[in-house]
Amino acid sequence: MNWMKKQKLIGYLFILPSLIGVTIFFLFPLLFSFVLSFTNWTGPSGQGTEFVGLQNFQRLVGDSVFHQAFGNNFLYLLHVPISVIFGFIVAVFLNRSVYLKNLLRAVFFLPYLISPIAIGFVWMLLFNPTEGPINVLLMNLGIDNPPGWLASSGSSMYAIIVMSAWQIMGFNIIIYLAALQDVPRELEEAAKMDGAKRWQITKNVIFPFVSPITLFLLIIGIANAFKNFGLIQAVTGGGPANSTNILPLYVYQTAFRYYELGYASTIAIVLFIVIFAITLLQWFGQKKWVHY
Amino acid sequence: MKKFKLLTFALLVGALTACGGENEGGGENEGGGDNSDEVTLHFWGGVPPENGPQDAVDEWNENHPDVQVEYTRYVNEDEGNMKVNTSLQTGEDMDILMSHSPNHLEERVQSNFLLDLADYTEEFDIEDKIGPAAQRWKMDDTYYAVPTNTNALFIMLNEDKLEEHDLSVPESWTWEEVHEYAKVLNEDFSYSYALDYDTIHGIIQNALVDEGLVNEQGKSNLDHENVKEGLELYYQMMHEDEVMPKLSEQVATNMQPEQMFINGEIGMYQAGAWRLRMTNDLEEYERDFNIAFAPYPHFEGQSTPAHHVEDAMSIVAASEHPDEAWEFIEWYTNEGMLHLAPGGRVPASEDAPAEEAREKIVGGAEDTYNLESLNNVYEIEDTEMIVDPPYQVLDSINQQLEAYFMGEQDIDQTIEQMVNVHNEHIQREN
Numbered sequence: 202m203n204w205m206k207k208q209k210l211i212g213y214l215f216i217l218p219s220l221i222g223v224t225i226f227f228l229f230p231l232l233f234s235f236v237l238s239f240t241n242w243t244g245p246s247g248q249g250t251e252f253v254g255l256q257n258f259q260r261l262v263g264d265s266v267f268h269q270a271f272g273n274n275f276l277y278l279l280h281v282p283i284s285v286i287f288g289f290i291v292a293v294f295l296n297r298s299v300y301l302k303n304l305l306r307a308v309f310f311l312p313y314l315i316s317p318i319a320i321g322f323v324w325m326l327l328f329n330p331t332e333g334p335i336n337v338l339l340m341n342l343g344i345d346n347p348p349g350w351l352a353s354s355g356s357s358m359y360a361i362i363v364m365s366a367w368q369i370m371g372f373n374i375i376i377y378l379a380a381l382q383d384v385p386r387e388l389e390e391a392a393k394m395d396g397a398k399r400w401q402i403t404k405n406v407i408f409p410f411v412s413p414i415t416l417f418l419l420i421i422g423i424a425n426a427f428k429n430f431g432l433i434q435a436v437t438g439g440g441p442a443n444s445t446n447i448l449p450l451y452v453y454q455t456a457f458r459y460y461e462l463g464y465a466s467t468i469a470i471v472l473f474i475v476i477f478a479i480t481l482l483q484w485f486g487q488k489k490w491v492h493y
Numbered sequence: 494m495k496k497f498k499l500l501t502f503a504l505l506v507g508a509l510t511a512c513g514g515e516n517e518g519g520g521e522n523e524g525g526g527d528n529s530d531e532v533t534l535h536f537w538g539g540v541p542p543e544n545g546p547q548d549a550v551d552e553w554n555e556n557h558p559d560v561q562v563e564y565t566r567y568v569n570e571d572e573g574n575m576k577v578n579t580s581l582q583t584g585e586d587m588d589i590l591m592s593h594s595p596n597h598l599e600e601r602v603q604s605n606f607l608l609d610l611a612d613y614t615e616e617f618d619i620e621d622k623i624g625p626a627a628q629r630w631k632m633d634d635t636y637y638a639v640p641t642n643t644n645a646l647f648i649m650l651n652e653d654k655l656e657e658h659d660l661s662v663p664e665s666w667t668w669e670e671v672h673e674y675a676k677v678l679n680e681d682f683s684y685s686y687a688l689d690y691d692t693i694h695g696i697i698q699n700a701l702v703d704e705g706l707v708n709e710q711g712k713s714n715l716d717h718e719n720v721k722e723g724l725e726l727y728y729q730m731m732h733e734d735e736v737m738p739k740l741s742e743q744v745a746t747n748m749q750p751e752q753m754f755i756n757g758e759i760g761m762y763q764a765g766a767w768r769l770r771m772t773n774d775l776e777e778y779e780r781d782f783n784i785a786f787a788p789y790p791h792f793e794g795q796s797t798p799a800h801h802v803e804d805a806m807s808i809v810a811a812s813e814h815p816d817e818a819w820e821f822i823e824w825y826t827n828e829g830m831l832h833l834a835p836g837g838r839v840p841a842s843e844d845a846p847a848e849e850a851r852e853k854i855v856g857g858a859e860d861t862y863n864l865e866s867l868n869n870v871y872e873i874e875d876t877e878m879i880v881d882p883p884y885q886v887l888d889s890i891n892q893q894l895e896a897y898f899m900g901e902q903d904i905d906q907t908i909e910q911m912v913n914v915h916n917e918h919i920q921r922e923n
Contacts, residue, residue: 245578246604260921266889329746352745354901441744442896457575459885460600 237466257467281422284366288373313371321436354444380414538591539569545833581606588812608808638805645766652785675736678760687750688763696723713915740898769837785863796877889914
């Protein structure tokens, strides 16, 4: 064995532990759920499981709850760009000289550290349709018929979007603040010398400079929006009338409440394809607006 | 070069020992006693130990030094039941399991986790001892579980206000009569009638108590006229007469009807024996009126829903001590259950001392109840068992009901949707 080969072997040995981990905990479950999606596995132990071909996929086509959850999921995605935009604005302000900068930074980051369950219950109080501060404020402003928020299927998803955006904004701010430290002062100064106004500097100098971070936050945020459902589970459980049911929640219910593991795997596979497609889209779309 | 070899070696050893460590810890010693004849039974259930199971187990352990029982509580929610199923699958120590819903029992039976009790029930005939209500737990024409607890269903009434309005405590009543009572009582309360919102589908089960969920043709019965009548009545009570909290408000504000009933803000509260633990506790839940009990209402010409028999105990198929486990189950059903009475659980078995249990369920607050009406609720006749829809159908019913009671779809759409989902489910199962 020559020296190069030895080196390579040792290299593989070094990554072996994590390779084993990835295989057991990620690759195998992924492949297994792919196989499961073609079976009729029901019940905790899957007695009498058979391959049923594309039957589960056919069922998806006619499953109205799946359609609704699919649509809701895209609506739910809205909280990602909202939290990224607001995160950017707040980070820019925090980065300039503001009083109590450190305290404010901590305050904005705090929601990200709190359990979504706790956040959910606080927001439930705020969104109370008759006595909650939000609707009381709206009514005092002269709006006679404020939305029912969580109590109506037309507005419940928007309430969830507000909660989620608020929760992940802190994370976006911290990441943006770190990125803003890398924006060269001389560029800003040069722009200022040329007579650019503050918002012009922000738009034409700072924003392009942190665009890779924006892409990163969008990808992470959107992938998470297809995976996390703790907040929704705690606040509405998918209701009222399925208006806040999203795909990961539906997968969870199908798998661990109804024990239809075959069908749940089918939904999970579709979910995987959707996330993958969206990420690809973002990846190719980035060329138009991301500058490295 | 040597350094590299040493390093990779250390790494490998590290990885291997990390994996091996788990196994050594897993082989726990059985019971830990010196006596090798001693049997330890692991008993899992969803009732908090302090509500009686621990006292029952302690009594048993005192009298049976050879067969010791250890109680493990799981939380009876989706997550807790998933944990139970995983434990059954992986062969964790478990000999006796209490299931709290026929749906969960069915999953476990289908997975061959539980023992068919046919051999044991020759001497202990379940339907003889527990009554026809036990059939709720019958699967494949046999029993895998013994229900231990009669969970009485009733409506708690604010007796003081009833007397003010010269209303008698009903011994049996229809939904129309409930409606009349609610209209008369409403001036004294925020709402004269309320229930826990997650039991709202009960009206459908109540409507189909005689007809069943599935009709003779094997199709959904959810389009039966009683279902429509019941739902429209609730709608009217919520939106037109405003005697009942609107579902949307109840959900969004996380309303606590039991608390409001105790505060005197609700006149009639549809609940069951599980709420007695709360109303017995006069210190924590102060109350300045007497409570009377009415049975669940029924539809004109139909039966009254029977009390649920619940908390069904099974022997785990993998148990090494099924005979001892059965002995414990039998004892628990007839005698151990008495320890659970103060929490509102009355033994379901006719061999158990029912009188004593019924005294215990109101322990500490006897003077604040109309006990005659409570006895009447337990003795009520002409009852029929309620059927539980599978979770898929139940969840869908609840979602449709939310949309209906929020005024987002009309009654015909609601029923059509429910029927479709139900029929699809029936078709898939066959």
